[in-house]
Amino acid sequence: MNRSENGSVPRSKQERIDVVPDYDYLFAETTTKKGKKKNGFFGKIAKMNFCPLLFSSLLYIFQTAPVWLMPLVTADVIDAVTRAVGGAITAQQALKAVGIDALIITIAILQNEPVTLLRTVLTSKMLRRTGAGIKSCVVRKLQSLSVTYAKDMETGRIQAKFLKDTDAVDGLFSCLVNTIIPNIISAVIATVIALSKNGVVALFFLCVVPFNVALSRLFSKKIRKRYRELREHTESMSSRLATMLEMLTVTKAHGLEQTEISAVNSSISGVANAGKKVDLTGARFGSWAWCLNTFLSAACMVFCAVLAVRGKISVGDIVLYQTMFVSLSGYVSTLVNVLPTLGSGFDALSSVSGIMSVKDVEMNIGKRSVPSISGDVEFKNVCYKYPGSEEYIIKNLSLKVKAGECIAVVGASGSGKSTIMNLVIGFLTPVSGSVLIDGKPLSECNLSEYRHHISVVPQNSILFSGSIRDNITYGLSRYTEEELSRAMELADLAEVVKSMPYGVDSDVGEHGDKLSGGQKQRVTIARALIRNPAILIFDEATSALDNISEYHVQKAISSCVAGRTTFIVAHRLSTIRGADRIIVMDKGECVEEGTYEELMAKKGKFFELKNLNDVNAKAAEEALA
Ligand code: ADP
Ligand code: MG
Numbered sequence: 001m002n003r004s005e006n007g008s009v010p011r012s013k014q015e016r017i018d019v020v021p022d023y024d025y026l027f028a029e030t031t032t033k034k035g036k037k038k039n040g041f042f043g044k045i046a047k048m049n050f051c052p053l054l055f056s057s058l059l060y061i062f063q064t065a066p067v068w069l070m071p072l073v074t075a076d077v078i079d080a081v082t083r084a085v086g087g088a089i090t091a092q093q094a095l096k097a098v099g100i101d102a103l104i105i106t107i108a109i110l111q112n113e114p115v116t117l118l119r120t121v122l123t124s125k126m127l128r129r130t131g132a133g134i135k136s137c138v139v140r141k142l143q144s145l146s147v148t149y150a151k152d153m154e155t156g157r158i159q160a161k162f163l164k165d166t167d168a169v170d171g172l173f174s175c176l177v178n179t180i181i182p183n184i185i186s187a188v189i190a191t192v193i194a195l196s197k198n199g200v201v202a203l204f205f206l207c208v209v210p211f212n213v214a215l216s217r218l219f220s221k222k223i224r225k226r227y228r229e230l231r232e233h234t235e236s237m238s239s240r241l242a243t244m245l246e247m248l249t250v251t252k253a254h255g256l257e258q259t260e261i262s263a264v265n266s267s268i269s270g271v272a273n274a275g276k277k278v279d280l281t282g283a284r285f286g287s288w289a290w291c292l293n294t295f296l297s298a299a300c301m302v303f304c305a306v307l308a309v310r311g312k313i314s315v316g317d318i319v320l321y322q323t324m325f326v327s328l329s330g331y332v333s334t335l336v337n338v339l340p341t342l343g344s345g346f347d348a349l350s351s352v353s354g355i356m357s358v359k360d361v362e363m364n365i366g367k368r369s370v371p372s373i374s375g376d377v378e379f380k381n382v383c384y385k386y387p388g389s390e391e392y393i394i395k396n397l398s399l400k401v402k403a404g405e406c407i408a409v410v411g412a413s414g415s416g417k418s419t420i421m422n423l424v425i426g427f428l429t430p431v432s433g434s435v436l437i438d439g440k441p442l443s444e445c446n447l448s449e450y451r452h453h454i455s456v457v458p459q460n461s462i463l464f465s466g467s468i469r470d471n472i473t474y475g476l477s478r479y480t481e482e483e484l485s486r487a488m489e490l491a492d493l494a495e496v497v498k499s500m501p502y503g504v505d506s507d508v509g510e511h512g513d514k515l516s517g518g519q520k521q522r523v524t525i526a527r528a529l530i531r532n533p534a535i536l537i538f539d540e541a542t543s544a545l546d547n548i549s550e551y552h553v554q555k556a557i558s559s560c561v562a563g564r565t566t567f568i569v570a571h572r573l574s575t576i577r578g579a580d581r582i583i584v585m586d587k588g589e590c591v592e593e594g595t596y597e598e599l600m601a602k603k604g605k606f607f608e609l610k611n612l613n614d615v616n617a618k619a620a621e622e623a624l625a
Helices: 041-048 050-063 063-085 091-144 149-154 157-199 199-246 246-254 255-308 315-337 340-354 417-425 449-455 470-471 481-489 493-498 519-529 548-562 596-602 605-624
Strands: 375-386 394-401 406-411 432-437 455-457 535-539 565-571 581-586 591-592
Touching: 041 050, 041 157, 050 063, 050 091, 050 157, 063 091, 063 315, 063 375, 091 157, 091 340, 157 199, 157 340, 199 246, 199 255, 199 315, 199 340, 246 255, 246 340, 255 315, 255 548, 315 394, 340 519, 375 417, 394 481, 394 591, 406 417, 417 455, 417 535, 417 565, 449 455, 455 519, 470 481, 470 519, 481 493, 481 519, 481 548, 519 548, 581 605, 591 596, 591 605, 596 605
Parallel strands: 406 565, 406 581, 455 535, 535 565
Antiparallel strands: 375 394, 375 432, 581 591
16 A cells, blocks of 8 residues: 555545544434334434435446346347247347347446446445444443443453444444345345236245245344354453453462463353354254245246246246346345344344443533632532442531642541542542532532542552553643653652663553552652642552552652642551541541541540551561561
């Protein structure tokens, strides 16, 4: 291919498909009059592409003209020759008829190439656009899912759905364009030609359809079932494989390779067996259809022969009908044979519709825009329980945080600290009560815009393969080198980066594996800081670190609290001395609130936690010594 210097295809040669239309509507189920749930995929997609479909169908008639003209011309030639031989017409008349036939077929052949090209351009654009549209609407849906739902999804399964099922849905449309419509047109042309010649034989033609439809109905349920089983097995395998890859180091460390291999093998053989069943059912159906149509075709030939002997039709017409009948049964059996493809396509459609119909999405459209925030956060009688659970995890929490305040949240594991943070981020919505940001309920705000003003540093830093720079500036369209250096300086990362061979452009490895825990965490802090957020959240940011790393990360945290509302969830209580206020949580309730000194003097829950913390720290130190 002729490529320009930057590697892209020259503009004139390509018409990019980058307009991705909205295809959500394709996946919505509608209820029929009888109360049955139906998708009506073909109707919807035909409506969406009405003009190109109509035009490409017309072109198809021209494209296939040689095929349906050939039997007519052949019959005409045979009749002219037999009549000349029998003396009914002169040799010259016969040759003239043959000449006209030759001209007709030559014109039909010559127009085929340009028409085929034109039709391909038209259908290819329509199909590719649809394929891209379907994939893009699944991606949009995945991005709109709530965090709670997204967390429960198995990545491998979703990947399989995205790659295979969207293709299969796209395949349904392609099947409509390339197989169903053309074969219906051809079958109709064959029947119309037969009807125009002789009504009795044409009636014979019409029998083909009900026989084939009856056969396909007999098999369709089973074929769909088989395809569904195959898809489910494939998704399980994909999900199992994703888990295997994630656990690879753990597996090796415990010498469990064989166990893993047999577990994945059982998934693989599940897919193979399901595939075998699909093949068998498809083959049985195919051979039944073939036998039926061949039998009908033989019967048609005998019928025509009887009519010819009785002088009802000419010899040429036997050839015409026989060729037409063979073609017709070919078209009908092709139509019937796409049934397996349709089976897998409809199954994939229901699988993709499954994702598309998830209601657990964040609705941001039409919500209050959040161009900036000052950082006041208020919890007003907030209660929260996780879906499907009876127990309230947050019980009637009320808390006012002024912009710029640094709040530490402490409490035993499971007391609801992370839940509070997720309520601030808007990942979770209170069951009752409300979270207010700058005095306005968070539930009324556009969460996506709101989150531009907050940054979160979780316990486990999430890095991706790429450089330190890529990881820090993730998702930023613009930033200056000064901003990057300042974020690294504040995150206590500058020294580390300087010592690396490629500086800030050094590769961090997959999931950041080339960095230490503390370094990873500081990259995450720099990522949070470069966004200059009004609200900054640290959820046990230092819990997984050793003392030295913790010291560095702690230093980083202290240097970035100034000028913004900060929430620090801390495990080690010595690290939160500097907080303006400490909130002590116990079983979802705020049991104490005050400065470090106040709470220590009070000798209550915090004092108790702190002592326990110190004893544990000492015991750990002694154990290590
Ligand atoms: P903390 O951060 O204080 O350790 P969390 O806020 O993470 O505690 O969790 C509080 C409680 O909520 C725990 O008992 C935990 O089991 C429960 N919990 C957390 N996440 C979920 C969830 N997605 N579904 C159900 N229960 C959950
Ligand atoms: Mg937590």
